[in-house]
Amino acid sequence: DAMVIQNPRYQVTQFGKPVTLSCSQTLNHNVMYWYQQKSSQAPKLLFHYYDKDFNNEADTPDNFQSRRPNTSFCFLDIRSPGLGDAAMYLCATSRGLAGTETQYFGPGTRLLVL
């Protein structure tokens, strides 16, 4: 089945230690997104890629970076995680940028910062 895959499902890191979360997709979609969802809150978009074009949300901290080496993979890098970065990180994809396009979500990676 075509899908959005996130690894690992759970990630523990230390305060200030860089961490990378991974997302892959078999949908061959052009757009990939990263959302942050803190406990009992709504998901919040961090950034997205349309093909290789990177688009950062205005309020995304500089501590968060992303890479998309090819169509299938997208990575979220947190350079110096703080305690406030503990959250569920959701990857999503869509075929295109039109407002009617559905975004398909992966299962998420829950990040714990010690």
Next chain:
Amino acid sequence: GDSVTQMEGPVTLSEEAFLTINCTYTATGYPSLFWYVQYPGEGLQLLLKATKADDKGSNKGFEATYRKETTSFHLEKGSVQVSDSAVYFCALRPQGAQKLVFGQGTRLTINP
């Protein structure tokens, strides 16, 4: 700015009860509207969507109608099951924008 307001939870119902989760939105232009469901420990799954006024989205017995005059997209199901227990998010995608704007989510618990 664009925003979504959902009925506050948690909501607890008995099996086979009728469900309504209210959702209203504020947006310019013609946003697309979505309901996503999140089961414990999992990511978001699209439940249904509507992309223009008066469209009705439906899936797995759930329905929601895009009402532009009342800026609403209420979720309904005629007879809920224990397996419907989850958190439900109403979301909009503003016209011309890439991000989804989510409501706060409504936790639904169905008791047997």
